Amino acid sequence: MTTEQIDLKMRKIPRQARSKASVDAIIQACRRILVKRGYEALTTNEIARVAGVSVGSLYEYFPGKEAVVAAMVRDMADRYFQTLKSEITAKHNNSYENAMRHWVGLLFNLVQENKRLVQVLVFDVPYSFKIIPFDTITTEFFNIVMKGAARSQNQYKLEVTPEILYLISTTTAGTLTGLVFAPSPYVDKERVLDQLANKIAAWMTQ
Amino acid sequence: MTTEQIDLKMRKIPRQARSKASVDAIIQACRRILVKRGYEALTTNEIARVAGVSVGSLYEYFPGKEAVVAAMVRDMADRYFQTLKSEITAKHNNSYENAMRHWVGLLFNLVQENKRLVQVLVFDVPYSFKIIPFDTITTEFFNIVMKGAARSQNQYKLEVTPEILYLISTTTAGTLTGLVFAPSPYVDKERVLDQLANKIAAWMTQ
Amino acid sequence: MTTEQIDLKMRKIPRQARSKASVDAIIQACRRILVKRGYEALTTNEIARVAGVSVGSLYEYFPGKEAVVAAMVRDMADRYFQTLKSEITAKHNNSYENAMRHWVGLLFNLVQENKRLVQVLVFDVPYSFKIIPFDTITTEFFNIVMKGAARSQNQYKLEVTPEILYLISTTTAGTLTGLVFAPSPYVDKERVLDQLANKIAAWMTQ
Amino acid sequence: MTTEQIDLKMRKIPRQARSKASVDAIIQACRRILVKRGYEALTTNEIARVAGVSVGSLYEYFPGKEAVVAAMVRDMADRYFQTLKSEITAKHNNSYENAMRHWVGLLFNLVQENKRLVQVLVFDVPYSFKIIPFDTITTEFFNIVMKGAARSQNQYKLEVTPEILYLISTTTAGTLTGLVFAPSPYVDKERVLDQLANKIAAWMTQ
DNA sequence: TATGAATGAGTATTCATTCAT
DNA sequence: TATGAATGAATACTCATTCAT
Known part of the structure; x- marks a missing residue:
């Protein structure tokens, strides 16, 4: 940077x-x-x-x-996005919350498996956000969230505001970052992910 | 790192x-x-x-x-925490949501005002999280959140889980990071902060 | 070198x-x-x-x-010498001074047209004088001067000393170098060439 | 260059x-x-x-x-110019030709003594004329020639043209360069310098 | 104590030249 | 013969750190 x-x-x-x-x-x-x-x-x-x-x-x-x-990084990102998309394509005869839970779990695993590499890239490499700009990530993220929503049985609200969508992405990013790089001994990661999916689903569907 | x-x-x-x-x-x-x-x-x-x-x-x-x-960094952090604490101490004859909104607004302003410095510290300096470990920040954050909650007229729920508390801190961190370093032209920052406070208040009090 | x-x-x-x-x-x-x-x-x-x-x-x-x-360089030199010789062969029902003037004009143009290349070769390439040794150039030069002199109507002095011949070649070389690479805003190039021919002719014939 | x-x-x-x-x-x-x-x-x-x-x-x-x-180079040039000026200042109850002869002899010796260094600087160092631009040298040269002329008993012609002055400097430069870097076995260096001084004096005074 | 000149290991980068295909 | 990928020695330059003054 x-x-x-x-x-x-x-x-x-x-x-x-x-x-x-x-x-x-x-x-x-x-x-x-x-x-x-x-x-x-x-x-x-x-x-x-x-x-x-x-x-x-x-x-x-x-x-x-x-x-x-x-x-x-471009190599890696390509494979990441590929994995995420193909997983989303899988049928989820499921609630939106379950679909979301599946998906944030996936994302968490991807980051967790490459913890050290992601850590170095995000926190040490000064130009990493010039390689893949933040909004590219966000756009891909939105596409995936929407695709996932469409796949689920429940419809999401049509009146979802940009602010809520933005909140969903920053919340997810923040929570995954926290779970991977600043885990707390007092919290159970899976339960945090449960809560995360639950909250996002609520924002999208209620 | x-x-x-x-x-x-x-x-x-x-x-x-x-x-x-x-x-x-x-x-x-x-x-x-x-x-x-x-x-x-x-x-x-x-x-x-x-x-x-x-x-x-x-x-x-x-x-x-x-x-x-x-x-x-230690200098800076001392002054930051001081500012946050003293602001929290001010009376808020107010709802929890309003108190929270005030407080995330404060936090946002602090980061925004030092955007470039925070950016360099977080994304370029490889040892910044060794200076002030993540859990120090989280602990201070919890203290503040709790103190703020206590100051508000409404009581927060007693059965608030550690996972919810954790989610609050990662959500706040993620959202502030997003607003400062990856703002979207489609969202109004103040509204995002409104939503953030609203959601957190809901998690704490419902 | x-x-x-x-x-x-x-x-x-x-x-x-x-x-x-x-x-x-x-x-x-x-x-x-x-x-x-x-x-x-x-x-x-x-x-x-x-x-x-x-x-x-x-x-x-x-x-x-x-x-x-x-x-x-050898290619180039061959073509240069060829050009000079063939031009000299042309009839000059002319004074020695005029013949000389024609010839230094030719030489000047050749260098001027290839200014940048000659500059690089002479002042930057460290081994250029190993490609065509200085005395090869001087010898060709003498041949040409003498041939040119013979072609002119006036005879040159028989008692011309080696020192004068040497002075003619160094003077010509120095003047052409100066005109091409260190031109003065105060002098007219053609007039300098006039003077040069005039002086050389005087040395050869008086 | x-x-x-x-x-x-x-x-x-x-x-x-x-x-x-x-x-x-x-x-x-x-x-x-x-x-x-x-x-x-x-x-x-x-x-x-x-x-x-x-x-x-x-x-x-x-x-x-x-x-x-x-x-x-700047060090060297300073000392060169100093030497030349101080030598010129010496009285020459002398003809212009003798003064000139003394002076070109000096110049020749300075270059000859530093032959290898001057050679490398002029023919190998690509930026030597950016260190001391050609016209700086020429200007100094003119000053010295004029000073020398003034010192001599004979007056130089008032109607000396810029072209003649230019010819004097290029002739001197060319001849010294030739004597040092392309000496001929057929010429005596001192005699060439004699001739050089003689010709220059003639151009200036006749 | 304060100074700042001196150190030199370490890193980026080029380019003449070779040799397997 | 022609190709061009691969080589690695050589060079420019920086910057953390020391130490004589």
């Missing part, structure tokens, strides 16, 4: 199998370093070393480590 | 007025640099230069820039 | 039309890069890219970029 | 004796490397090593090696 421009685009897209393998190794190495040793351990030379390629090759495809992080 | 240890304590506490002035100048310089140019511009030499003291003097009192940031 | 040896010879001479075309493309690319972006932008990879051939092909014919520059 | 901007200014001027010594050592090291091993051997790390200081210290005072070269 610094003001100067950072180049987050790849220099060229690998065509041959050999290059694709190199780029993939670089991205995996980036992930491994971030998870094991954090952002400050992430240097171009180290990425190349862990990936088993030369620094030269890294710079062939990326203008710097920031672009490697960006590629990794 | 790296794994190795960072020394966040001051080396010694300044006794003389001159030393106090130096330490103060250092902390102010730290804040100014973070606000104007971000964390990556924060170097010990630069802090000293802006503060008008020598690097040697900085190292006399702090083991490194991280400790300067820590001192600054 | 460094002390270690630089290989300025081509690795092999292209026989087939396709190879000749590649080599030609490489030399043209070299010239274009030098003119547009200077010597520091001249890399083997860039030459190959601009030429539309692979680096591998470049190294097939040249041991390095220095040899490409050398080939380009 | 590249188009982009190069920073040729010092970062700060050393005040303390210790810093002055460092800066001096850096400049001497720069000269030594240029003379012994040429411009391509000039790296910031190498300058620091030869100077016996750390790279950090070099960067404390200079933004890069270019600025070190610039400082060295």
Whole structure:
């Protein structure tokens, strides 16, 4: 989140199998370093070393480590959104609350499974919100919430205000962040998720 | 949020007025640099230069820039909590919802006024949650929420669960974060705060 | 003009039309890069890219970029000397001074037209005088001056000393260099060339 | 002689004796490397090593090696001009030609004594004419020529044209360059200088 | 105590050159 | 022959930290 421009685009897209393998190794190495040793351990030379390629090759495809992080995040986000969408598509002969509960559970698991990586990306990488802007996330989020709502047997209220929708997304984001990064010994995570789904369902349907 | 240890304590506490002035100048310089140019511009030499003291003097009192940031944050947090508490102490011959609305409004303003600094601290400084652990914040938050509740004319429910309390704090945190750092053109901030207070009040009192 | 040896010879001479075309493309690319972006932008990879051939092909014919520059310079010098000689061959039913004036004008135009390239070669390329040694230039120059003199109606003095001949070449070189690379707003270029021809003629014939 | 901007200014001027010594050592090291091993051997790390200081210290005072070269050249030029001026001030109960001869001899010796350094600066360093622009040199040159003329017993012509003055400076520059960097086995250097002085005197006084 | 010059390990990045395909 | 992906030595530059004054 610094003001100067950072180049987050790849220099060229690998065509041959050999290059694709190199780029993939670089991205995996980036992930491994971030998870094991954090952002400050992430240097171009180290990425190349862990990936088993030369620094030269890294710079062939990326203008710097920031672009490697960006590629990794985009990869990850694509797979996340894919997972979420496909799960939503599954039939829920269910109440809205149950559908919502299923979905926030999914989301929680995704973040929980990648806790360390998400933590580093959100709290240490200064340009992570330039890779995937917040409103992209929010838009995807809305689409998914709506899709999920449509799938459920109960209709949601037509007069739902933008403020309520906004509250739903910030509430969900805040709660998941809390559960993953600031868990309390006094609360049961599943019950918190129950409550979360219950409240959201109430806002949407009552 | 790296794994190795960072020394966040001051080396010694300044006794003389001159030393106090130096330490103060250092902390102010730290804040100014973070606000104007971000964390990556924060170097010990630069802090000293802006503060008008020598690097040697900085190292006399702090083991490194991280400790300067820590001192600054602790200062800031003290003043924040103080403000919040004193505001809560004011009489609210008022509903719980109104008290809550007043209070989230206050909190929002505090963050909004220090937007850039909070942004840098939360999203760029890797050790900010080591300075003030999340549960410290949560504890203070609970105290305040409870105190506020007690001050209001209406009693809150006695059977409020820890999960609901937890949800209140994560919801508030998430919503304020969203309003400040990811505002939507489609929502009115004050209305979102209205809704937030309304929902929290409902959870506490119904 | 460094002390270690630089290989300025081509690795092999292209026989087939396709190879000749590649080599030609490489030399043209070299010239274009030098003119547009200077010597520091001249890399083997860039030459190959601009030429539309692979680096591998470049190294097939040249041991390095220095040899490409050398080939380009030799090409250029050949054409320059050719032009000068053929122009001299033209009849000048003329005074020696007029013949000289015509000739320095020619020379000036040649340099002026290739100003940027000559500038880069002379002032930036450290090995340019190893490509065509100074005395080769001087010798050609003498030949031309003498030929030109012979063509003119007036005879030059027989007792012309080597020192005067030397002075003629350094004076011409210095003046053309000055006019092209350090022009003065206070002098008219054509008049300077007039004077130059006038003085040289005087030295040769009086 | 590249188009982009190069920073040729010092970062700060050393005040303390210790810093002055460092800066001096850096400049001497720069000269030594240029003379012994040429411009391509000039790296910031190498300058620091030869100077016996750390790279950090070099960067404390200079933004890069270019600025070190610039400082060295300015030093050198100052001393050159000083020498030339003081020599001109000496009385010449002498003809203009003799004064001129004395002076071009001086100039020749200065260049000859620093042959290798001047060679590297003029033909290898791409930004040398940005350090001391050509017209600064020419202006100084004119001043000196005029001063020298005034000192001589004979008056120079009042109607001397700008073109003749220009020719004098380019002729002198070209001839000195030739004598130092492209000497001919067939000419005697002193005699060439004799002729040079003789011709210039003729242009100025006849 | 205060100063700030000096240090040098560490990081980003380029580019000549090779060699498997 | 031609290709262009891969290599890695080499270089510029920064910044936390020390220590002589």
